[in-house]
Amino acid sequence: MAWNEPGGNSNNQDPWGGRKGGDRKGPPDLDEAFRKLQESLNGLFGSGKRRGAGDGSGSGGGFGLLAIGLGLLAAVWLYSAVYVVDEQEQAVVLRFGKYYETVGPGLNFYFPPIDRKYQENVTRERAYSKQGQMLTEDENIIEVPLTVQYKISNLQDFVLNVDQPEVSLQQATDSSVRHVVGSTAMDQVLTEGRELMASEVKERLQRFMDTYKTGITVTQVNLQSAAAPREVQEAFDDVIRAREDEQREKNLAETYANGVVPEARGQAQRLIEDASGYRDEVVSRATGEADRFSKLVAEYRKAPDVTRERLYLDTMQELMSNSSKVLVTGEKGQNNLLYLPLDKMIDSRGTAAPSVPASAASGDLGSRVSAELQQRDLRSRETR
Incomplete structure (x- = not known):
């Protein structure tokens, strides 16, 4: 019967188990509520008979709470110890801070906190872009934007050898690009020299990565169209137009040379052939005259x-x-x-x-x- 039902002893009881006008007033304290919860759990796990209201929390209740806590910890530990490695990934496991193994795709298990796991995608190509002002060989300042594409080729080296290997890659890229641009003239950087420069930057950057043992393979370096800083863009445009005019004049000169030189060579060859023919004719005539004179001498001696x-x-x-x-x-x-x-x-x-x-x-x-x-x-x- 509810405490407030008709016919009940509503005057003598309250919802908190005390009597009206008694010594207990208001809601019970937290210790009593916790004790009741503990008794309920003990009965659920079969930890012994129910204690009386005046009995404190015994050893059976403490053991039950400990078991619950250990079960929760075991569940959390098991959840964190089991992991799945995708087909495109690899995982490196460290045991007591030392390299233990490299794990391939599949369902795997390790022992935290004894073990530590580093899991990365080793097939996906990563990329980042940079742009900066650099000084060329002929002391001109230009802005060179570029994009570097790379992937992780050795996860063990990537994790263990270098702290923040991708930051090291970016710093090595700055060094490589500045070295290549600094040894190249501005005309080559702005025109047809970009492909060769990209190849040199890639080779030099990969050599840095191999020296540092970062486990990174550089797959592609793309040097985009370089340009002059905004402050001197007009002067650079004038230089580019002058270079185009120079190239056009060179093309015209080459066209004229291609038309004149073969003709002159033909005339020279014709003169050489005429001279050779005249020489052969004179030599043949002289040889014939000499032979005729020799025969005539023989006849003269006879008559x-x-x-x-x-x-x-x-x-x-x-x-x-x-x-x-x-x-x-x-x-x-x-x-x-x-x-x-x-x-x-x-x-x-x-x-x-x-x-x-x-x-x-x-x-x-x-x-x-x-x-x-x-x-x-x-x-x-x-x-x-």
């Missing part, structure tokens, strides 16, 4: 008079074939002069026999001149 006469006739024929008039004088003491109009003789012969070749006509004319000279020689001898 000197005939050979001499033949040489004379051949020479006269060669000379007269190039002249249109011939004057022949007699011997000393004679005033006889013979005029031979060869041009008219050739023309009349050519009219009479137009089909006769010029070489044949000149040969016949030489024979006639030779005969005429022989007749004059005979007449002069008879006159004597």
Whole structure:
């Protein structure tokens, strides 16, 4: 029956178990409430018979609370000791502060606080960006933005060797970029030299990481378009325009050279070939003349008079074939002069026999001149 139901002894009882007008007034103290809770738990776990209201908290109640506390601690410890490593992750376990093992993917167990666990994603590529003003080799200040991509290749080194390895990576990046930019001219940094610079920065940065044994592998370094500081941007724009004009003039000069130089080389080659042909012709003619003279000497030794006469006739024929008039004088003491109009003789012969070749006509004319000279020689001898 509730304390306030009709017919109940509501005047003598209160909801706190005391009597109205008695010694206890107000709600019970905390010790009594805690004692009742403890008795309820003891009955739940079967720790013995119920104590009376006047009995204090006994050893059975203390043991029950201790068991509950130990159970809660065991549950918390078990929850923190069991962990799962994903397929993309690894975990490094330290036992008493010393490296114990590297754990792969799966369900794993360790013993805190004896063990400590460091779990990281070792396949994901990480990246960070930086930008700063740097001094080039030719003492110009430029702003160079870059992005570095990296991943953890050795989790043990990443955890144990260096304190804050990613901070060390950023500091090493500053050192590498400043070294490379400081040894490169501004033109190369602003134009086509960025790819080569990125390769040099990556190589130098990876060498730093390997020296420090950070367990970090640099996968890519991207140098973005460098620019001048805002205060001197107009001057840099003028420099860039001047560089473009210079490159355009160079291209025009190269185009002109590509058109002129091959032509000059062709002319030079033609002259060389003409000179070579003329040389071969002269050498061949001289060789032929020498061979002819050698054979003529042999014939002259066999018949000197005939050979001499033949040489004379051949020479006269060669000379007269190039002249249109011939004057022949007699011997000393004679005033006889013979005029031979060869041009008219050739023309009349050519009219009479137009089909006769010029070489044949000149040969016949030489024979006639030779005969005429022989007749004059005979007449002069008879006159004597």
